[in-house]
Amino acid sequence: DINNTAEVELDISLPLAEVRRKSLDYLERQYLKEVMTKHQGRINRASETAGITTRQLHKLLSKYGIRKEEYKPAHFATAKA
Numbered sequence: 001d002i003n004n005t006a007e008v009e010l011d012i013s014l015p016l017a018e019v020r021r022k023s024l025d026y027l028e029r030q031y032l033k034e035v036m037t038k039h040q041g042r043i044n045r046a047s048e049t050a051g052i053t054t055r056q057l058h059k060l061l062s063k064y065g066i067r068k069e070e071y072k073p074a075h076f077a078t079a080k081a
Contacts, residue, residue, distance in 0.1 A: 029064045036061075041071030 010019065031050070039045040047057040061068065 025064075028060065029066070032057075032060055032064060032066055036066065036068065036071040039071075040073055041068040043068060 014022075032046075035046045035049050039049065043054050043057055047054045050057060052060075060066075
């Protein structure tokens with residue numbers, strides 16, 4: 001949904017390849033967070049939604065420092081307390 005896409009500030013002093021890389025990294029990170037939230041940290045379901053293998057999802061989560069435990073319902077309950 002285009003309405004959920006945050007604007008990324010463009011830095012025209014950077015080469016286009018760098019702008020593309022940074023934009024892709026930002027979008028991937030946001031997408032993964034949304035998918036993990038939707039599926040409450042369940043890797044199998046999140047990978048199905050993303051259309052990737054669980055192994056690929058684990059690699060991406062690691063790349064962006066995203067921990068599945070942060071999306072589990074028990075984590076939300078203790079974080080709010």
